[in-house]
Amino acid sequence: MSQQIMPAIEGWFTIGEEPALVGQRCTKCGTIVFPPVATFCTNPSCSSREFSSVPLSRTGTVWSCTDAHYQPPPPFIPTTDPFEPFAIAAVELEAERLVVLGQVATGFGPGDLKVGSSVELVLEPLEVRDDTQYVVWKWRPTSEASGS
Numbered sequence: 001m002s003q004q005i006m007p008a009i010e011g012w013f014t015i016g017e018e019p020a021l022v023g024q025r026c027t028k029c030g031t032i033v034f035p036p037v038a039t040f041c042t043n044p045s046c047s048s049r050e051f052s053s054v055p056l057s058r059t060g061t062v063w064s065c066t067d068a069h070y071q072p073p074p075p076f077i078p079t080t081d082p083f084e085p086f087a088i089a090a091v092e093l094e095a096e097r098l099v100v101l102g103q104v105a106t107g108f109g110p111g112d113l114k115v116g117s118s119v120e121l122v123l124e125p126l127e128v129r130d131d132t133q134y135v136v137w138k139w140r141p142t143s144e145a146s147g148s
Contacts, residue, residue: 008126008134011036019123020058021093021100021137024051032056032096057094059142062117065089065110077127087112089139091119105140118142 007013012035013021023034026041028048034056041048071083087104104113105122113119119139126136 003128003131003133005133005135008136009035013121013123013137014055015123015135018058019121019137020055021121023054023056023096023098025054026050027052032098034098034100056096056098056100058121060091060093060100060119060139062113062115062119062139063090063092063099064115065104065113067110079126085109089113089119091139103136103138105138108141112141 005015007015011022013019021034022036023032024036024038025032026043026046026048027050029041029043029046031041031043031046032054033042033051036051036053038051039049065087067085067087069085071078086106087109088101089104090099090101092099104110104119106124118141120142121137122140123135124138126134128134
């Protein structure tokens with residue numbers, strides 16, 4: 001019996017061969033926001049409250065990165081026991097120029113990244129519950145970034 005794969009946060013990203021983050025675009029001025037939970041346009045000169053869903057760039061460049069040497073409090077779900085530090089990257093999306101924060105893919109740390117490094121969005125398992133594998137997005141250095 002195979003496990004069903006589901007996003008850990010419904011509506012924030014797609015799953016499949018080419019997963020993508022999902023943002024909201026203001027139907028009046030075109031401002032894009034992520035995560036897709038806006039109730040009003042974040043553009044101060046726009047008063048719209050209408051949005052459409054839009055897939056965001058799957059690639060971007062590292063704007064900043066660090067590592068977490070402590071286990072965050074709930075609702076964080078650790079994937080290892082005992083806790084192992086992980087890297088976090090703020091990535092400027094290629095087309096939207098929007099900066100999105102996320103963990104770095106397993107096996108990569110801050111030493112594998114530098115400001116301006118190219119990364120791509122990938123999915124990794126978070127947890128399994130009731131025969132369903134829940135996944136989250138992470139940033140993985142591209143071959144350009146790693147020099148391969």
